[in-house]
């Protein structure tokens with residue numbers, strides 16, 4: 251029996267096991283696991299390498315409308331290229347419905363942007379910014395049926411925030427259809443109140459972004475989002491959790507038996523609010539929401555990852571350039587209020603988690619795989635097609651050199667942003683080869699994949715949401 255590709259001699263890890271074996275790949279899928287697999291058109295020697303499920307980054311923003319004059323730094327070509335270099339084989343970007351616009355049309359527009367451009371597989375979450383009758387009654391249920399089985403709602407941001415009533419309405423649609431609701435939990439009124447006061451006091455430098463949305467802003471909204479989900483009896487994912495207060499809200503809900511899930515991101519493990527204190531506008535390079543906090547918050551986020559309060563670790567890749575199209579907002583608007591929120595991170599997510607987590611002994615390799623791939627697939631309706639190394643699964647694989655020492659630097663990266671907030675951080679362990687459905691996309695640090703080979707994935711309902719839905 252012959253294969254298209256055999257990966258030979260590596261140490262394979264899944265979310266459950268670590269073992270030595272060869273992998274036989276045929277027609278884009280894993281066809282055999284074992285030794286002496288026979289012949290193949292191509293053999294990759296993975297001696298001294300880790301062979302892991304390709305990363306799934308379930309929280310990225312690509313080509314997202316970001317306000318007048320602001321341009322997101324990644325389109326689908328550069329965003330998915332950077333993802334591949336970072337050991338990812340699937341990303342889940344957000345398809346944003348702009349207020350006053352149709353959700354269905356937004357999905358068509360996103361497909362047009364992604365079509366023919368992707369190096370890795372993609373699948374869109376939706377963002378609901380306008381919960382009209384048309385959206386709630388027709389567009390959203392129909393799109394969920396079509397495989398867009400998760401959507402995000404915002405409790406803050408001028409053009410995105412939904413009222414509690416509107417959140418309850420969209421959660422009810424999720425309850426009926428089996429979709430998973432992702433929540434950006436920050437209290438909009440509190441942020442507006444604090445922002446106005448800071449500006450009146452002349453406190454406009456980028457680092458005041460942190461003071462405009464302190465921990466209670468996030469903790470309160472997290473509590474409220476969970477309470478709203480409990481009222482409707484629907485599972486909910488609290489995304490980009492940054493601190494202990496919010497983490498403990500999620501833990502308490504989980505202990506009460508609620509289906510509440512949590513996500514954290516690299517910025518909450520290795521950055522702090524101090525990073526926003528750079529000279530002039532330099533601090534804007536770190537402005538994201540929720541903002542990076544302090545060392546104690548980092549410890550809390552690690553606890554959340556270790557103890558299962560967080561089941562996914564994502565990048566929240568939201569790239570802008572450090573120029574007038576991005577972080578230096580146009581028209582001389584220098585207050586932190588106008589700095590577009592978000593930082594790049596799709597390429598550095600996994601090396602940071604591997605190095606800070608596995609190499610430093612905070613998590614084991616199997617937990618790394620769960621947090622970086624398997625749980626994303628299970629949470630968002632892609633499992634077992636994606637997120638594991640098993641016979642029949644897509645051959646989405648990242649081969650890692652676990653000993654490679656790298657100092658993260660913009661000059662090494664492949665995203666569209668002109669900086670990385672992780673500049674200078676030393677990591678051990680780096681993904682060297684990325685394989686999507688059996689095709690090598692990145693090989694020993696070189697791009698060899700075909701632009702356009704990445705496919706859009708229609709998803710099943712989340713494993714966690716499906717039991718809740720009225721069949």
Ligand code: URP
Pocket residue numbers: 311434490537538539540566568591592593
């Ligand atoms: O600052 C952030 N996180 N920007 C991205 C948009 C979001 O809220 O996820």
Ligand code: ZN
Pocket residue numbers: 434489490539
């Ligand atoms: Zn968000």
Ligand code: ZN
Pocket residue numbers: 309310311566567568
């Ligand atoms: Zn985000």
